[in-house]
Amino acid sequence: MQSYLDFEKPVADLEGKIAELKSLAQTDQAVSIDEEVNRLSARADEALVDIYKKLTPWQRTQVARHPQRPHFSDYIKRLVTEWQPLAGDRKFAEDAAIIAGVGRINGVPVAVMGNEKGSTTETRLKHNFGMARPEGYRKAVRIMDMADRFNLPVISFVDTAGAYPGIGAEERGQAEAIARSTEKSLELGVPNLSIIIGEGGSGGAIALATANRVLMLENAVYTVISPEGGASILWRDAAKAQDAANNMRITAQDLLGFGVIDAIIPEPAGGAHRHAEEVMGSTRDAIAKFLKDFEGKGRLELREQRREKFLAIGTHLS
Structure with missing residues (x-):
């Protein structure tokens, strides 16, 4: 329905x-x-x-959060063949907020990871609404290490309101885990692509989105803090989230203009939740183009391209 x-x-x-x-x-x-x-x-x-x-930025935020919008697990089912999930950070626990593994996309062997929000009450609780704990980011680092060792491109799908802010997560080194994942993304000697498919929130998103190429679905949002959080800080009133969203430049269209992302994956009128198959097809095509564009590039060249990409952000704003 x-x-x-x-x-x-x-x-x-x-x-x-x-x-x-x-x-x-x-x-x-x-x-x-x-x-x-x-x-x-x-x-x-x-x-x-x-x-x-x-659509206003706040309306796009609502579309990005739509409960029927395709989640990372849907992309795995429709885009990845020979899927083999890999669990655990080998230090503390398995974090279901980030799913990771290896498989093939368009026949190309790749490492794949992403935030999973869940689609029912049971799965949302299991996946903690896509908000990862430190062990989730340490698992991401483990998978990236493995991909680097076996020369596998890394494809990440971002859909999170942010990293989990609980006391236990902070006690286990949440900030360091995010920093280590970001660092590992930057130093990879294999191509990495990140796609914002829903919400890209704060450092929890950056930890998986520091890539050679960053794409966004047309109605996704990518922001340093949620509109509710921004409103709480600026006006001490979370009810002003709409005002915050309209002023924070969080849409794919704004971020493409700023050079924060590299391209927009279009969504038909009505959003990805109404046209999942078409959006999946466009995403598959975007991944195929990325793999072709970065095929054969050397490790040093990939690191340098990634470094220059992020150093250039914000340097040409008027």
Whole structure:
């Protein structure tokens, strides 16, 4: 069943009428509804296109958080073959907030990792809503070490509101774990690609997104702090999250202009949650292009390209 966001109410109303007509037709076979359903469907499609052409940053944040938006586990199922998950940081525990392993994308052997938020109450609790603890980032470092050793490109999928802020995580070295993961990303001698598929929040995202190339889905967001957190700091009022989102430049369109990301993966009107297959196809194509562009590059060249990319961010802003 489709879940609608507040600003999608015109579409919800039209699709509700279509559902009523179809229900009526099932109880009375003599009723012809095809013409009216087609008319309402066309109006709903037009309304959806019109709404998604004018999304505000706060509305894009809501789309990025949509509960039916494809999660990392969905990308694994549809893009990765011969998938072999790898667990644990070999120091403390397994952290289900970050899933990692090896497999093939378009036939190319790769190491893959990403944040998993979960899609039901049970899986959200299991994966801690995608908010990793130190052992999650140490697992990421372990996988990157392995990829470097076996010359496997690293593909990461980012979808997290941020690293887990609990006391236990801080006691076990959360800040250092994030820094070590960022450091390992920078020093890799193999190509690495990061794709922001939903939320890219704070250092929890940077730990997986320090890559040769960073891409974002069109309705994803990438930010140093959540709009709610920013509003709490700036105005001491989390209710002003909408104002914060509209002023923080967190959208893919803004970040492409700033040079923070390298390209945008388009989403059809209605978002990835309505068009999962099409978005998966576009993501597969983007990964294939990356692998082709970076094929054969030497270890030193990859490190230097990555270094120059991040040093250049913010240097040409007016």
